[in-house]
Amino acid sequence: MNENIRLMFTPEFFGAILLPALIGGIAVTICSSLLGVTLVLKRYSMIGDGLSHIGYGALSVAAVMNLAPLKVALPVVIVAAFILLRLSESSKLSGDSAIALFSTTALAAGILVSSKAGLTNDVSHYMFGSILAMSKSDVILSAVLSVIVIFTFIFLYNRIFSVTFDENFARATGVNAGMYNMVFAILTAVTVVLGMMMMGALLISSLIVIPTITAMQICNSFKGVVLTSGAVSVASFLIGMMISLLFNTAPGASIVIINVVFFLIFSSLGRIMRRSGKA
């Protein structure tokens, strides 16, 4: 373990691998927790999960065809996000079955293509993520994205609240709810693809869902939930990364487990607060 700590701070490792991973990771965790608040409260939590499977399929196909993975996956996932949101709004197919249909199709296609081409190793990166292998361009993209998401969120905060809380009323006050749903679909799609490279297709939806439900255990206000979920998300990421480096555990999985630990702590705290509030 001491050996691990010493290694972590060698210039080669810290500058070339750890720092980019930390920047990219913090950026993605902030984005996913902010977007997560609206996705969870609008009952769209499973969209993140569905999109990650679609992203997995797209990335596998890109890998097999020797195309730049992000350039293929981003547009595909953005289009998928539009379609899923549309399907959730219309009533022909209920949202969750639409997501299941799309995501399993894409997942199956991805596995089929990559197993046929014998690329299982490369592609398994996307299944389980590889935060320490994020390229410089991935890190820059994540940082730029997170700045965009944070600014969009601050600038549109009150509208986002209104659309999330009561879409009918928001429309009546002249808020173009359809447009906000679309902006959300795009931001979510980009966040999911980036998060997937880091956490893996299997775990990214936890970054979207868990921080929000953790914050909801103790916060009464929307603002409180937004701020707390961001803080919890970044803290879980940093602690999870530390554990994974110290004990050689899988980074994505460690981060998820820390998120769950936070959830359990906050949920007991919430219970205590409510009980003492009543007494």
Place this chain on the structure above:
Amino acid sequence: METILECKNMIASYDGVKVLNSLSFSIKEGEFLAILGENGSGKSTLIKCLLGIKQLDSGTITMSDGLKPTDIGYLPQHTNLQKGFPATVSEVVISGCLGRRGFRPFYSPAEKKIARDAMERLGIADLAKRSCRELSGGQQQRMFLARAMCAAKKLLLLDEPVTGLDPNAQEEMYSLITELNQKDGMTVIMVSHDVVKSVDCADRILCLCSSDHSFFGTPEEYVGSHLGSKFLGGAK
């Protein structure tokens, strides 16, 4: 008194089916209009048209000068508060000011004052910092009415404001609404299933029917009409 809203020969359809067939009515400033009608008679479509969310197939809606659809204070039908949604009462109430703000990102002190005044007017100022998930049905409905007041310049549009409330809370809600109408001079359009109460409170009745003819007139005329006696069933 000045006519605040005038609808002429409105025709609108929902999912390809014509639900409003050449409907005409008007409301003057300070009046209380009750809209009655069975399920599926087009009440919700009418509301969407008034709010400017839905386009008419033909006909016109004219508002008195300066009034825009977004200046209508709207209380949606059974806003089923999502279980556990984290929001304080003041966060919800002030979101009614959204329509007046254009693209400025934050609420101004003047808007915060509008929200505070609305909460005080409805007697929920002491609940401002409480989470809306802890409120009773009646308190929630007052919160939504306060939000509607933040948006309303002159006109409140209430879609079944007492549905789901217990009798006491219903009575309170009705007296608040008539007070806003009579003391504060707010023009009120209320969609309701409560025929007796509507005849009691309103200055004008608009009754939509699934068949082609609809009724528009005073409560006295309504009670005497064929439609009125059908709905009231001899209650009056």
